[in-house]
Amino acid sequence: MTELVPGQRVELHEPVVELRLSGARLGDLSRSLGGLLIALDQHKRIAPDFAPIDIETRELRPGAGYGPNGEICLDLAAVPPQVERLIFVLYLAYGGPAQSLREFERLSLSVGQYTVTMDLAGRDESAVIFAEVYRRGQGWRLCSNGQGFVGGMGALLSALNIDFAIPARAHRDVGPSPGHHDHGRDHRPPPGTSYTGSGFAVDGRHILTNAHVVEGMSKFDVASDQLNAAAELVFVDPRNDIALLRVPDRPLPVACSFRDVFDIHLGEDVIVLGFPLQGLLGSGPQATTGNVSALCGIGNDTSVMQFSAPIASGNSGGPILDQSGQVVGLVYSSLNKERLRDGGINAENINFGVKGAVIRAFLATAGIEPRVAPSGPPRGRADIVREARAFIYRIRCEA
Structure with missing residues (x-):
């Protein structure tokens, strides 16, 4: 696996990639962690054929499904053509034992052969853009993002200029x-x-x-x-x-x-x-x-x-x-x-x-x-x- 630093961009050559989240404290605190896969079109609006996926409810979308261990499987060739960008977001979901994202300490997201790791131990944000998968020419690229938002998902969505009802827990x-x-x-x-x-x-x-x-x-x-x-x-x-x-x-x-x-x-x-x-x-x-x-x-x-x-x-x-x-x-x-x-x-x-x-x-x-x-x-x-x-x-x- 190749680890990416924040902001690094790489080509995705595999037709199907798996998004798998891991972390030492994930098992104990997973009820506090919300996750969304948000698809945007060329106008940076939510793609009409690909509603945001809440990772807890395990919904399916064209080109997106789940593997046997809960990983998201993206068949990039089957993603609707209107989708220009897929954004993987993590946020603090109130109702679980954790008080802050910093309690997760360190989380890693594997995307195909690449790994994006985020050190949360010293951070105060309650929502982060972990990674993005986006079209580039005839192919797809992966970007390690890491942008955090102290104001939570409301601030994150405002920054993206999109309107979406956050799945409450x-x-x-x-x-x-x-x-x-x-x-x-x-x-x-x-x-x-x-x-x-x-x-x-x-x-x-x-x-x-x-x-x-x-x-x-x-x-x-x-x-x-x-x-x-x-x-x-x-x-x-x-x-x-x-x-x-x-x-x-x-x-x-x-x-x-x-x-x-x-x-x-x-x-x-x-x-x-x-x-x-x-x-x-x-x-x-x-x-x-x-x-x-x-x-x-x-x-x-x-x-x-x-x-x-x-x-x-x-x-x-x-x-x-x-x-x-x-x-x-x-x-x-x-x-x-x-x-x-x-x-x-x-x-x-x-x-x-x-x-x-x-x-x-x-x-x-x-x-x-x-x-x-x-x-x-x-x-x-x-x-x-x-x-x-x-x-x-x-x-x-x-x-």
Whole structure:
């Protein structure tokens, strides 16, 4: 491998090149690192046939795919002719353990036979242009860039004079992040690890919660006002962050009811129940209220909705109820407002829930037919919460 110094430009002779990121601290801090491959046309605008690739979601584009170990594979001959330049960008993605890009210390990007290395230990930037691949005549060239931006991705995009919505990272309030895989890394919590989440009964034996609540754990206990029992994990959908627990020894006295129609309305009032901050706020369930503030999630993900009811660590897996007490969603995640503030962004109560339609499709796959009912007239919040306490559960997980 030939290492390039910042600003060096070389010809790329291979028809297919792989972009592979490496670093000693990458495994520990990868949840804090965002990456984009941005394609620009001859007018230095985002190429219409090649939307920016978020390296976490592993999207495909013409001429761009992924190898077996997560590396980006560029077939330069198949890249759309409108694309003049491909820019590889790294930025601090709030929601992970790192506070700054300097914590990564040193990162290297291999592009074909070349390596671009960046020493971040003494740098204060939160976004960098790592490298560029661009057309030159009939071929392609690689440039080692290294330009950093203290103002983060907003400053970087402003410098490039392009407008693009940065893929935000959802901060899961309990447990590890679902769907995130570091190759060769063991995600199982250390023996003796324990934490709590929330869940709710969907029939006489099963309790629904988040996949990230139960990920890597081996022992589960569920508790409500009426029941304490051991449970077993029977079904997991990590893509939609849903998991199903079964209580084998005792029947669950009450199950929830789902709204019979899938429509969710922007601005609709909702009630969220769960067991946040156990040991700090007491052992009983907590109820908060808000409204549906968006009908999709990060990156226009239509499987989730955004709501404003406050949540905290431990709310994951709890139900989202409409004003007649029917389940319309499952608490999923929230944006980490402290890290957003560190990046100069002010945001409050930006929370996400899996939509009822996705939940019911999951349950159908598991062979469960939950109770459904039409949404009736609005009821008093106290009555709804009183009724829901019979089917919500605190879930204790142990490794």
